[in-house]
Amino acid sequence: MRIIKKIFSSSRSTEDGIFFDKLEKLLGFKPNNLNHYRKAFTHRSMNKMDEKGNAISYERLEFLGDAMLGSVIAAHLFNKVPNGDEGYLTKMRSKIVSREHLNELGKDFNLIQFVESKVSPQHFGENVHGNIFEAFIGAIYLDKGFVFCEKFIHKKIIKPYVDIDRLEGKVISYKSLLIEWCQKEKKSFTYEIYDDNGTGSQKFFGVKLHIDNKVIAKARATSKKKAEEIASKRAYFVFQQKIDNNS
Amino acid sequence: MRIIKKIFSSSRSTEDGIFFDKLEKLLGFKPNNLNHYRKAFTHRSMNKMDEKGNAISYERLEFLGDAMLGSVIAAHLFNKVPNGDEGYLTKMRSKIVSREHLNELGKDFNLIQFVESKVSPQHFGENVHGNIFEAFIGAIYLDKGFVFCEKFIHKKIIKPYVDIDRLEGKVISYKSLLIEWCQKEKKSFTYEIYDDNGTGSQKFFGVKLHIDNKVIAKARATSKKKAEEIASKRAYFVFQQKIDNNS
Structure with missing residues (x-):
């Protein structure tokens, strides 16, 4: 081979x-x-x-x-x-x-x-x-x-x-779901843009989501909003057990 | 196993x-x-x-x-x-x-x-x-x-x-294609019903296609016409080379 x-x-x-x-x-x-x-x-x-x-x-x-x-x-x-x-x-x-x-x-x-x-x-x-x-x-x-x-x-x-869940309209935004949970649990969070390149329709944004000063998820997409949403969804699945138990 | x-x-x-x-x-x-x-x-x-x-x-x-x-x-x-x-x-x-x-x-x-x-x-x-x-x-x-x-x-x-070919409308009926070829080639052919069972909507017909007294193809379907067509199509593929060369 x-x-x-x-x-x-x-x-x-x-x-x-x-x-x-x-x-x-x-x-x-x-x-x-x-x-x-x-x-x-x-x-x-x-x-x-x-x-x-x-x-x-x-x-x-x-x-x-x-x-x-x-x-x-x-x-x-x-x-x-x-x-x-x-x-x-x-x-x-x-x-x-x-x-x-x-x-x-x-x-x-x-x-x-x-x-x-x-x-x-x-x-x-x-x-x-x-x-x-x-x-x-x-x-x-x-x-x-x-x-x-x-x-x-x-x-x-x-x-x-x-x-x-999202396609069924049960979850409108993972970002708001995650922020809500962080506030309830008194955790700090930041969305950091670490990558911003390309031009026009080929523009890309990279976002890191920090929770309690630890990078929990990263995502890259064609808009800041979308990258934040994808990173939030990834973080959501990391914390899913905890969030579901608290809601 | x-x-x-x-x-x-x-x-x-x-x-x-x-x-x-x-x-x-x-x-x-x-x-x-x-x-x-x-x-x-x-x-x-x-x-x-x-x-x-x-x-x-x-x-x-x-x-x-x-x-x-x-x-x-x-x-x-x-x-x-x-x-x-x-x-x-x-x-x-x-x-x-x-x-x-x-x-x-x-x-x-x-x-x-x-x-x-x-x-x-x-x-x-x-x-x-x-x-x-x-x-x-x-x-x-x-x-x-x-x-x-x-x-x-x-x-x-x-x-x-x-x-x-048939879906494109190039071949309307394999039965007529086959009969035409048999007549041109001076070959005898018979469609023989060998199986006729079931009732009402579950009726089935079995057809044997003999060419020059040899069974060339068999087919079974819900109507005599369909069984003949399927048998003709099968025979057509057996003879395809010959038919294409003659047409």
Whole structure:
């Protein structure tokens, strides 16, 4: 394995190497075949064709990724909410895979940095982030198969982003839930911005949440508010037992 | 493994044994956990609950099966039609998983024989066959996981039932295609009904297609016409090379 990897590494171009490294960081594993990901980030304005003359763009992969997301989220909801009927499960899945939510995910993953296009990103349309996000999921499925794709969706999407209580409207904001608990328990808390980079639509904020002068959670997102909310949610799960006992 | 199987067999009730055997025949493999399939065939009129008080009926499993079918068919179309764009793929998938088609599949699998209900089948509504069919797919996924479920869908649904040329309207009838070829090639052909059983909506027809006095294909379906069409399609694939060379 090591030898194969070495040969592979040495035959890669520098550009491929950078793409591979960035992808690996995003995926949390080594991609097998970069071509699938290249397709997922190719806008149709590039007019690319494969060796058989079929058009290459992320649009076909969107269809595939949408289907994979749909079935993984369906299985997750089915197991997680054993008393939810068909109508409930359908409604919850629609919320999770809504255009709005997928656009957020695409932005948070900053996938647009990889897109190859002959038109400027301003002309992509507002759903481009969600569309590329779906295509990215499709590429993971082609590259690694269903089981791996499912694991990725669980680790990188369901765990950090999908919160059934919140989707049901039971929890409006984890930040306010956490602040309330800190005040009740007489604990000090601070949200510290430690990272603030990128420009325009690619701007990113990193937030550290300190409770009693200890960093309890960190989060990075496209707005300060969102990063604070994600960090609060992470802290909430750290303290969940305690908070639930106090409420 | 053999010992475990023996213990399992001897501890099964006769009723479970019959259910197990019928399922095995339908699935083409041994089910692990009969409970998933029992749920897939339980109508809500039974008012069954699990040990935690959650209602048991096939409706939740329909949601799961629909999602699994959707993703397996999506991956199949994606691979099979490399020049089909997102709109084409979406349209073809809708045709394959249409209510009408799923109802046909449910009927051909004769799944209604397994349904436990306190209301008579006449009151189930016309989509019951498709609904149980989806629930059945959901049960296979729970029992055996995605990869197995995908194999089942390929072997028992896509291979015998999904025909892209026909869905595209390129082939209207395999029977007429085959007859035309037989006449051109001066081959004799007969459609022989060898099986005609069941009553009412559960009626089944078995058809053998003889070409030059040799049985080339067999098929069983809920109407004589459908069984002839399926047998013709099977024979078509046997002779495909020859037919394509002649047309």
